[in-house]
Amino acid sequence: MVTTINAHTTTTLGPPLTAPPANPDPMPDDSSLPQPDRRIRSARALAARLEQLARVLANRALARGLNSAQWTALRYLATADERARHVGAFAEFHLTTASSASQTLSALVRKGLVAKRPGGDARRRTLSLTDAGRQMLAHDPLSEILARLDNLSDQQFNALADALELLTVAAPARR
Numbered sequence: 001m002v003t004t005i006n007a008h009t010t011t012t013l014g015p016p017l018t019a020p021p022a023n024p025d026p027m028p029d030d031s032s033l034p035q036p037d038r039r040i041r042s043a044r045a046l047a048a049r050l051e052q053l054a055r056v057l058a059n060r061a062l063a064r065g066l067n068s069a070q071w072t073a074l075r076y077l078a079t080a081d082e083r084a085r086h087v088g089a090f091a092e093f094h095l096t097t098a099s100s101a102s103q104t105l106s107a108l109v110r111k112g113l114v115a116k117r118p119g120g121d122a123r124r125r126t127l128s129l130t131d132a133g134r135q136m137l138a139h140d141p142l143s144e145i146l147a148r149l150d151n152l153s154d155q156q157f158n159a160l161a162d163a164l165e166l167l168t169v170a171a172p173a174r175r
Contacts, residue, residue, distance in 0.1 A: 114127050
């Protein structure tokens with residue numbers, strides 16, 4: 001269990017997202033390394049933690065029978081304006097091709113989580129969540145992360161948001 005206490009609330013969350021190693025290896029003293037080497041080592045450790053978090057979230061997503069792209073599509077459809085609930089807009093949002101977005105959304109339609117209906121023109125279909133899709137979102141693997149983000153101070157939240165924005169912009173889009 002993780003208990004977080006701030007000036008206004010005490011929150012107890014479920015088990016940590018990632019379990020600490022049973023016998024963690026102590027970090028070697030790197031104070032003798034030149035500053036750039038320490039920075040690279042710290043960056044690698046941080047990247048490894050980000051990868052670990054991504055892996056944990058992907059495994060939780062798969063446990064519900066959906067891959068991470070399908071969860072992203074459900075979240076997108078739950079919050080997007082009706083005019084933006086079509087394959088092209090989701091592809092742009094998800095930084096993927098229209099073909100890949102179409103495959104993701106078609107899988108959700110087959111699973112009964114998303115419904116298609118005629119859109120504004122003959123080629124475009126408007127997508128919406130079904131009741132089953134809304135029920136699935138109640139088990140969103142990101143829920144625990146959202147609760148933890150809510151407990152960050154404004155300074156921590158803004159620093160994390162800025163850092164993730166830089167990382168996301170730097171990551172090449174898969175197009």
